[in-house]
Amino acid sequence: MQSSTWGFAVVEMVHLLGLALLGGSVLVIDLSLLGFGLRGVKKSQVVRGLTPVFRLSLVVMLVTGVLLLSEEALKCYYSPAFRLKILALALAVPLSWALHRQALRNGGTDDATSKVKLAAAVSLALWLCVGVAGRAIGFI
């Protein structure tokens, strides 16, 4: 991939397409857990309805992300933005996974505890950090 301009470009574009889907599903799920959005729809329904999008887009992002990394591994290793991104990602993925599981298990009751709300807010902040740090890799 290092020798082809468009190989890298195409993988980068797919990475961005995955980002749109991942960002959208994270935003709608977490806002819903926080009590905003999709009113009249049970939170567990929102999570059940959108986790397939979340999971699929996460897989697309991880696969294309590893491919991009394979071209720029050394640059990334020394990049503070990349380190921050991976740290935020390592926290965001398990947190989201736990949040989704919890919401699915609570199928019946719909009042989010303050703990769930806090976790959803932290999740949003972490994913935002992943996105901002990710874009910053290209600038720093």
Added chain:
Amino acid sequence: MFFHLCQWLFDSALGTSIRESTYVFPLIETLHVLAITVLVGTVAILDLRLWGAVLKGEKVTTVARQLLPLTWAGFALVLSSGVLLFIAEAAKLYSNPAFRLKLLFLVLVGLNPLVFHFTIYRSVDQWDEAVVTPARARLAGAVSLSLWAGIIVAGRAIAYFH
């Protein structure tokens, strides 16, 4: 004529200061990318609902009404950050084939919901709870998904044509 306008924007104080600053241009670009995820991510959820791929049990109108504020917020941010980025790079973008393609897709993607709303969406009461919506609604969803994907791809490609 358009080129002179682009050159004028490019040379303007605003355009020059954005272009030449170390932080402002990357910051606006980051905001642009994140706002795209809000805009396209929420549009995609509605498009996928029209195909019965996500949120099958929810009414189309429920999904549409609840997502719309997020979609519009994303749109406002994408548009304003996009205009600022354009002003900073206008003279270069004028002749950039990827940018021209992106603009064409943007016009088409704007027409799509207009057509959708004034045609098949008028009868939404009849298929609001359908898992898989009528063919024309699904067509609108497919066109929207394809065009937005094209816009993201063309947008990223702008940087490869400099």
